Amino acid sequence: MNICVFLSAADLDERYTRPARDFAELVGKGGHTLVWGGSESGLMKVVADGVRDTGGRLVGVSVDFLSAVARADADEMVVARDLAERKALLLAKSDAVVIMVGGTGTLDEATEILELKKxxxxxxxxxxxxxAGFYDGLKAQFRRMEAEGFLPLPLTDLVFFAEDGVSALAYLEESSGVR
Known part of the structure; x- marks a missing residue:
């Protein structure tokens, strides 16, 4: 399965790096391919390293203005001309999407993916x-949107909230029919 992961390229502390690495190792050990923003920094590097170190493939989609920090040893690297093309390519190359911790870029990617699914x-x-409860507030907001009629379908049809990498990957494998 090609799993797109949206996450931060920032260097973060162990609260975020350890769970990111754990998830990445599950992806690699499961024989899956990581589809990600292609960066060689921060959590993006942590996840790519974890997948690569456990035998998984790396498919990066960088963007022109960030191509200098793209991972050189990716199995495939595409450089998009802008962020909109990058998001479209990431989605096109993936079978499933995982949204991990991140800033405004990650939030932008998440909302676009959910809007397209909707x-x-x-x-x-x-x-x-x-x-580490990073998205508790967003989860509450989504539940409010659903309760007040802003979502035309059940929230559970849009997104699965996982508290750890094991349940995230199990959901993806079950939803995709991959074991």
Whole structure:
């Protein structure tokens, strides 16, 4: 399975790096391919290292203005001309999506992927990996949107909230029919 992971390129502390590495190792050991932003820094590097070190493949999609920090040893690296093309390529190259901790870029990617799913533009499973409760507030907001009629389908049809990498990957494998 090609698993797209949206996450930060920032260097973060052990609260975030350890769970990211753990998830990445599950992806690699499971024989899956990481599809990610291609960066060789921060959590993006942590996840790519974890997948590579456990036998998984790396498919990066960088963007022109960040190509200088793209990972040189990726199995495949595409450089998009802008962020919109990058998001489209990441989605096209993936069978499933995991949203990990990140800033405004990650939030932008997450909301676009969910909006496309809401409108039936893809049916790929989407997991929001809620490491250290990072997305508790967003989860509450989504529940409010659902309760007040802002979502035209059940929240559970849009996104699965996982508290750890094991449950995230199990959901993806079950949803995709991959074991």
């Amino acid at each position: 409108h039936g533009k893809h049916a790929k499973p989407v997991v929001l990996l809620n490491t």
